[in-house]
Amino acid sequence: MNEPDANAPAGESDRAAFRAGDVDARSRESLARTGLDYRRVAVDGDGYAPWLQSVARGFQDGERSDEQIAAARERSGYRRLTGVFDGAGPAPETPVATIASWIGELTVPGGGVVPSCAISAVTVAPTHRRRGVARAMLEGELRAARDAGVPMAMLTVSESTLYGRYGFGPAAAGASWRIETRRAGWVGPRPDGRIDFISRERVRELLPMLHERVRRRTAGEIDVPGGHWDGFAGTNPTAEKAGDRRAVQYADADGEVRGAAVYTVRENHDDFTKATVEVRYLLAETDAAYAALWRFLLELDLVAEVHAAELSADEPLLWMIADQRAAKVTVRDHQYVRIIDVVAALEARRYGAAGRVVLDVSDPLDLAGGRCLLEVDEAGAGRVRRLADDEEPDAPVVELGIAELSATYLGGVSLATLAAAGRVRVTDASHEGPDGTGPIAAATRLLSWHTTPRLSFWY
Known part of the structure; x- marks a missing residue:
């Protein structure tokens, strides 16, 4: 994948080349010095079953059956699997650490997509903690993505404190x-x-x-790997309690299906009028579909509570109920992103105002640091160029880390907020915006976007 058009979908040849690529040599050599072997695992090979068992153990799940392994193998062909092996241990064929990745498409402000390395299944056995294993794997995967020409990386995390050190920022709550x-x-x-x-x-x-009809409307959404749909719908033959899942569709007045929802019902055996509905997945192509599906769920008989997760931090639903205090809403970090190629990433998205800003970016992994000038035209399109050491354009200068730039990328947090938190510094405080505002206000307005980012599932 050489010099990709960041607004173009990732091709299958690019995805296949990434899956087949070797592990990062620098990380392999680092782990070899500690007696560990870092290598890829073939989905169709003998190493897949022990790799999957290690992932299950890492997430405190039970041992996988032969049927579950076969079903997971069938749905894992899109992923690049990597393991770290300890040949001196009693089970040298079982990895002591795992990671999976694939090239997905991240929707960015303005409706474009940028190829992104999606990372999942990150585990390290408790027996091998604090030996630099996780660092070697994550840095290796980021360098592999860079070498493949992928401008972004992304992940959803179980432990939120781990990934800032690698340049990831929480970008969609x-x-x-x-x-x-x-x-x-x-x-x-x-x-x-x-x-x-x-x-x-x-x-x-x-x-x-x-999903294909709606995913480009919301920054933060990604293309969903095929096997995930079986999990949402309960059609995976090895899924537990799949028969508990109920599904409905909404068709508009013309008979066109514009939305669907999957949910389960948990009975309250002390009071059968107080069941709980868990919304497993809801997709709405139109405002009418959104309203109709939510009204149906909230007016189900014998139901006292409706629970739903991975919703937007700015849901219209809050303004569709008479008593907003009936909804207890908990917002937390969800979709993390990491810019690998600043120029490609920034040129892929659209912006909230015309203007120019210098971004002085530090990167602890030396993948995406340096000074660049972002210039945005009246249509919201941005152009980025690297700056020479002695070049000082007439523009606000914002110093920030790659994690902070990544956090602002989807529009989920403003530069002003990060500056108030001490995470961003303006070094040219004398510069004013075109309307007399200060430099951080001008830069904030430029980098803003008018919708709230969201990712509707875990991966």
């Missing part, structure tokens, strides 16, 4: 909701059209099609 249905009261739209129950197999067909 996720909101968890608990709604008291009797207290909420529906005051939102009551659109025409109809809600109907459908089979899990039918919702498995609908979800990918709907």
Whole structure:
């Protein structure tokens, strides 16, 4: 993948080349000096089963059965799998650390997409902690992505404190909701059209099609790997309690399906009028579909609470219920991103105002640091160029780390907020914006975006 168009979808040849690429030589040599072997694991090889068992153990899950291994293998062909092995241990074929990655497409402000290295399944066995294993794997994966020409990396994390040291910043928050249905009261739209129950197999067909029609509308969303849809719909043959999943679709007045939801119901055996609904996944192509599906869920009989997770931090639903205090909303970090190529990443997105700013970026891994000038035209398109050491353009100068630049990238946090938190520094405080505002205000307005980023699932 040489000099990619950051707005172009990643091609299958690029994805295949990344999967087949060797592990990073620098990390391999570092681990070899400690007696560990760092290598890729073939999905169709004998090493897959012990690799998967190590992942399950790392996330405190139970041992996988032969049927579960076969089902997971069938759905893992899109991923690049890597393991760290200890040949001196009693089970040299079982990795003591794991990581998986693939090239996905991250939606950025303005509706474009940028190829991004999605990272998951990061585990290190407790027996091999504090030996530099995680650092070698993560730095190695980032260097592999850079060498493949991928301008971004992204991940969702279990332990939020681990990834800032590698330049990742929390860029799209996720909101968890608990709604008291009797207290909420529906005051939102009551659109025409109809809600109907459908089979899990039918919702498995609908979800990918709907997602492709909507994913470019929201910064932070990504293309969903095929196997994930089986998990959402409950069509994976090894899924536990798949029969508990119920699915509905919304069709508009013209009969076109514009949304779908999957949910489960947990009975309250002390009071059968107070069941709990868990919304597993909801996709809406239109405002009408969004309103119709949420109204259906909140007005289900014998239900006291509706729970949902990975929602936006700015959901319209809050303004569709009569009593906002009926909803208990918890917001936390969810989608992390890491810029690898500053020029390609910044030119892929759109901006909130015209102007220019110098970004002086520090990067602890020496992947994306340096000074560059971002110039945004009246249409919101940005152009970026690297600056020579002696070049001082007439523009605000903002000093920040790559994690802070990555955190602002999707529009989820402003430069002004990071500056107030001491995470960003303006070194040219005399510069004023075109309307007389200070430099941080001008830079904040330029880098802003008008919608809240979101990622609707974990990976």
